[in-house]
Amino acid sequence: MWRQAKWDEPIIFELNTSGTERQGVLIPKEEELSQIDINLPDYLRRNEVNLPELTENEVVRHFVRLSQMSYGVDVGMMPLGSCTMKYNPKIEEASQVITEEYHPLQDEKTVQGTLEMMYEIQEWLKEVTGMDACSLQVPAGSAGELAGVLMIKKYHNETGNVKDEMLVADTAHGTNPASASMAGFKVIYIRSNKEGLVDTELLKATAGERTAGFMLTNPNTLGLFEENIADIAKVIHEHNGILYYDGANLNGILGIVRPGDMGFDVVHLNLHKTFGVPHGGGGPGAGAICAKGKMVDYLPYPLIEKSETFYAAIPKKSIGKLTSFHGNIGNVARAYVYILGLGKEGVSQIGKMSTLATNYLIYALKDTKLELMSPERPRKHEVVFSAKRIADETGVTAFDIAKALLDDGFYAPTIYFPPIVEEALMIEPTETESIETIRSFANSLKRILDEAYRNPEKLRDSPYNTAVGRLDQARANHPASVTPSYRIERKRRESKNDLILK
Amino acid sequence: MIHPWLPNLKSKDRILSEMGINEEKLFSDIPHEIRLKGELNLPKVMSELEIKRKLNMLKEKNVKLKYPPFIGGGVCPHYVHEAVKFLISRSEFYTAYTPYQPEISQGILQALYEYQSIMAELLEMDVVNSSMYDWGSSLAEAVLMGFRINGRRKVIIPELINPNHEKVLRTWVEPRGINLIKVKPSNDGTIDVHDLLNKVGDDISSIYIQQPNFYGIFEKNIEEIVDIAKKKRIVTIMGVNPLALSLIKPPGVYDVDIAVGEGQELGLPLNFGGPYMGIMAVRWDAKLVRQMPGRIVGKTLDDKKRPGYTLILQTREQFARREKATSNITTNEALMAIANAVYLSLLGKNGFKELGEEIYRRSHYAAKRFIELGASKKFEGDFFEEFAVSFRKSYEKIHNKLLEHEIHGGLRLNEMDALFCVTEVHSKEAIDELVSIVGEI
Numbered sequence: 001m002w003r004q005a006k007w008d009e010p011i012i013f014e015l016n017t018s019g020t021e022r023q024g025v026l027i028p029k030e031e032e033l034s035q036i037d038i039n040l041p042d043y044l045r046r047n048e049v050n051l052p053e054l055t056e057n058e059v060v061r062h063f064v065r066l067s068q069m070s071y072g073v074d075v076g077m078m079p080l081g082s083c084t085m086k087y088n089p090k091i092e093e094a095s096q097v098i099t100e101e102y103h104p105l106q107d108e109k110t111v112q113g114t115l116e117m118m119y120e121i122q123e124w125l126k127e128v129t130g131m132d133a134c135s136l137q138v139p140a141g142s143a144g145e146l147a148g149v150l151m152i153k154k155y156h157n158e159t160g161n162v163k164d165e166m167l168v169a170d171t172a173h174g175t176n177p178a179s180a181s182m183a184g185f186k187v188i189y190i191r192s193n194k195e196g197l198v199d200t201e202l203l204k205a206t207a208g209e210r211t212a213g214f215m216l217t218n219p220n221t222l223g224l225f226e227e228n229i230a231d232i233a234k235v236i237h238e239h240n241g242i243l244y245y246d247g248a249n250l251n252g253i254l255g256i257v258r259p260g261d262m263g264f265d266v267v268h269l270n271l272h273k274t275f276g277v278p279h280g281g282g283g284p285g286a287g288a289i290c291a292k293g294k295m296v297d298y299l300p301y302p303l304i305e306k307s308e309t310f311y312a313a314i315p316k317k318s319i320g321k322l323t324s325f326h327g328n329i330g331n332v333a334r335a336y337v338y339i340l341g342l343g344k345e346g347v348s349q350i351g352k353m354s355t356l357a358t359n360y361l362i363y364a365l366k367d368t369k370l371e372l373m374s375p376e377r378p379r380k381h382e383v384v385f386s387a388k389r390i391a392d393e394t395g396v397t398a399f400d401i402a403k404a405l406l407d408d409g410f411y412a413p414t415i416y417f418p419p420i421v422e423e424a425l426m427i428e429p430t431e432t433e434s435i436e437t438i439r440s441f442a443n444s445l446k447r448i449l450d451e452a453y454r455n456p457e458k459l460r461d462s463p464y465n466t467a468v469g470r471l472d473q474a475r476a477n478h479p480a481s482v483t484p485s486y487r488i489e490r491k492r493r494e495s496k497n498d499l500i501l502k
Numbered sequence: 503m504i505h506p507w508l509p510n511l512k513s514k515d516r517i518l519s520e521m522g523i524n525e526e527k528l529f530s531d532i533p534h535e536i537r538l539k540g541e542l543n544l545p546k547v548m549s550e551l552e553i554k555r556k557l558n559m560l561k562e563k564n565v566k567l568k569y570p571p572f573i574g575g576g577v578c579p580h581y582v583h584e585a586v587k588f589l590i591s592r593s594e595f596y597t598a599y600t601p602y603q604p605e606i607s608q609g610i611l612q613a614l615y616e617y618q619s620i621m622a623e624l625l626e627m628d629v630v631n632s633s634m635y636d637w638g639s640s641l642a643e644a645v646l647m648g649f650r651i652n653g654r655r656k657v658i659i660p661e662l663i664n665p666n667h668e669k670v671l672r673t674w675v676e677p678r679g680i681n682l683i684k685v686k687p688s689n690d691g692t693i694d695v696h697d698l699l700n701k702v703g704d705d706i707s708s709i710y711i712q713q714p715n716f717y718g719i720f721e722k723n724i725e726e727i728v729d730i731a732k733k734k735r736i737v738t739i740m741g742v743n744p745l746a747l748s749l750i751k752p753p754g755v756y757d758v759d760i761a762v763g764e765g766q767e768l769g770l771p772l773n774f775g776g777p778y779m780g781i782m783a784v785r786w787d788a789k790l791v792r793q794m795p796g797r798i799v800g801k802t803l804d805d806k807k808r809p810g811y812t813l814i815l816q817t818r819e820q821f822a823r824r825e826k827a828t829s830n831i832t833t834n835e836a837l838m839a840i841a842n843a844v845y846l847s848l849l850g851k852n853g854f855k856e857l858g859e860e861i862y863r864r865s866h867y868a869a870k871r872f873i874e875l876g877a878s879k880k881f882e883g884d885f886f887e888e889f890a891v892s893f894r895k896s897y898e899k900i901h902n903k904l905l906e907h908e909i910h911g912g913l914r915l916n917e918m919d920a921l922f923c924v925t926e927v928h929s930k931e932a933i934d935e936l937v938s939i940v941g942e943i
Binding site: 011013021022024025026027028034036038040043044045046048049050051052054056059060062063065066067069070071073074075078080087088089094096098099100103106107110111112113116117124128130141142143145153154173174178179180181182184187224225229230253255261262272276281284285300319321323324325327328329330331339342344347348349350353355356359363377378402403406411412432433461463466467468469470475476479481483484486488491501502 | 505509531536558563579610613632637646664764771773799810815822830847854867
């Protein structure tokens with residue numbers, strides 16, 4: 001039976017209890033310069049910073065123990081829906097030789113090789129999306145979305161269109177409405193029909209003069225392909241709107257159909273999802289924002305272009321920059337290696353193989369009490385099951401099922417998303433999980449569902465095999481007990497008054 | 503085709519026949535008219551060895567420099583210790599996802615909590631989030647926070663703000679109708695408080711102070727500026743080079759509302775633009791904390807009353823609040839935050855101070871040598887790490903001459919001026935060579 005490491009690891013500030021000075025590294029010093037005085041005035045000078053005092057060994061052992069109480073794709077399957085947790089090939093790390101030591105403001109003639117890499121991947125991303133240009137400026141998917149909606153806003157402003165409404169599907173990722181609202185748009189939701197697809201009649205009735213654009217992911221978050229995409233594009237374009245593609249779900253159709261050919265005008269990609277960049281425990285990611293036709297001029301800069309040499313260019317009507325320099329180029333280089341390693345032969349297989357994995361999982365779970373919207377429709381990159389029937393009959397919720405999966409050494413699916421599915425379990429196996437692993441995950445899930453009917457109490461207290469049990473969320477978030485730093489812990493200990501966040 | 507990253511390629515037919523379908527059934531919902539015709543125009547599949555050759559070929563096209571570049575502008579070359587690289591390469595960290603399932607993700611949650619805690623000590627502020635993208639985008643989010651708090655649409659920024667951050671700020675906030683007003687520097691390069699007073703009114707949303715400013719110069723009237731702002735209920739935002747905080751007072755001392763900064767200087771390589779690490783912190787004030795973007799890890803107890811960590815205050819975030827969220831940020835720079843925590847833990851109290859002092863001395867030594875050559879400093883104020891020099895010749899010429907010697911000089915500011923960055927990676931010997939080549943021109 002799987003068991004996670006369970007260290008009683010103190011917070012780093014409490015590792016050295018001796019009160020003596022220790023240090024983990026030596027600082028290089030130029031003896032000859034030691035006579036240079038540091039005469040900072042009192043109003044500036046700081047005397048001490050409260051940092052841990054530890055040897056290298058203590059720091060290493062501490063963080064290695066913490067890593068043992070963590071779970072990544074290298075440990076096991078992470079079926080998080082919409083997160084595309086595929087295996088990250090180790091050769092990607094070799095790419096750092098062309099990024100690590102180079103400063104983004106270096107003279108372009110000294111970094112031609114790195115710029116060439118950026119240029120090449122821009123070209124490849126244009127090819128796989130069917131767009132005219134791609135900028136690598138955005139460090140993550142949501143930053144890509146923000147860039148996209150800012151482009152749409154600027155385009156309409158410059159063409160004199162008064163448009164303040166952004167349409168968003170009700171199955172959309174939460175980032176879509178959040179991004180639209182950051183750019184100052186009013187968000188209008190388009191309800192899905194009974195099949196889980198955009199209700200095109202409703203869309204026709206809602207889209208109008210004020211429609212700036214429509215943000216859509218295809219396949220959608222239910223894993224369903226929006227087969228009416230050509231009609232959807234037509235409706236939006238008739239109203240002079242811009243069709244925006246949220247690339248978070250591209251993995252399910254990569255090599256089969258391209259956003260540009262579906263009628264999308266602006267597309268963002270999550271290189272850390274579709275193109276195998278590791279997720280780093282939440283980040284860093286990397287993104288790209290691509291555009292077609294009239295929208296190309298609005299892309300954030302730089303775009304890497306080529307004449308006799310490679311150089312950074314600014315599109316004519318560019319919205320500007322989303323981050324201070326070129327974007328997360330270290331990770332762009334990892335995606336570059338990922339594409340090189342798959343080649344056109346491999347990239348063309350991604351959509352097929354990830355779709356096969358998802359549908360095999362559905363097949364393996366077909367005799368369970370998990371329910372599926374439009375069960376006759378094939379899924380693409382992911383599938384959303386509803387555990388409502390199980391919850392009604394046993395009291396065991398999607399939350400409990402997720403926790404019980406942890407006990408079998410699997411990470412849990414995304415749960416309670418999208419909000420239109422009750423007790424949602426959103427599962428994305430990806431093309432990098434073998435059929436054996438998918439079977440074993442399905443068997444685990446089946447065992448848990450059986451147990452829900454036999455011993456629901458046990459599931460409601462899971463997980464048991466992880467470093468800690470269920471956490472007290474009320475305590476974690478209550479103004480009188482919320483603890484976001486050791487500084488607050490210490491102040492609470494020292495102060496007689498309660499430290500309340502108010 | 504057989505491929506090491508695609509385990510089911512060869513068993514596809516068997517799997518399909520077990521399911522009793524053909525492949526076309528899986529894609530029957532994709533209209534034929536829009537499907538990709540022909541093959542993708544991408545390079546052919548490569549083995550690891552071929553990939554490495556390709557990468558080395560690209561590396562060869564970059565100029566091999568004798569020393570790390572003398573260039574800053576908000577990110578600077580620093581030495582990254584092997585233990586930092588080793589620890590953030592632990593698979594369980596670097597292939598993890600956002601710790602939505604806290605029971606199985608305690609280690610990474612604790613590591614992020616420790617980042618927040620260490621950064622809180624560095625800044626002397628109580629609440630730090632677990633990372634933004636970089637300094638520029640942190641600043642933009644801070645200004646948007648200020649707007650949400652008081653609804654005002656004018657923001658005061660210093661003329662000597664890092665121009666790279668200013669570009670980001672404009673992209674993020676101007677489409678919201680927020681206007682940036684610049685306050686002039688005095689002769690020493692610090693904010694001119696008189697000019698600031700002329701511009702402050704009840705319509706100002708926030709005031710931004712960068713410490714040290716773009717030219718590396720320490721601001722000196724921060725207390726007074728914060729005082730002026732507080733009287734008008736203006737949100738105060740301070741941007742800091744976290745490495746300078748080894749020597750100078752942190753933002754918490756001035757009681758500013760929001761602090762932002764760049765964690766690149768604490769254990770990250772240059773990465774040609776990123777990944778970097780946006781620092782963001784706020785005071786212990788519910789109004790500020792509830793408006794803060796990004797993820798926050800908190801400490802709590804598990805069902806057996808053992809201490810444990812989890813993501814907290816998530817009702818601020820996009821997946822819960824959608825269009826009413828404080829920000830759209832999801833993917834952040836978590837692994838870089840862990841790198842910051844490891845780096846600062848290794849340096850410790852003493853090493854951090856020593857590093858700050860060494861950088862101060864080396865950068866002052868370099869500036870002094872340039873002045874001895876007849877160049878002049880653009881501003882007289884004291885500085886850290888970066889400094890601006892006016893030469894009597896075209897800087898372009900100096901730059902190209904340096905490149906002939908495989909040395910990358912500073913950042914060209916205009917015809918005769920350049921901004922140099924000198925850190926612990928630049929030995930005295932390297933500095934001497936830099937200066938003597940400039941002297942030869």
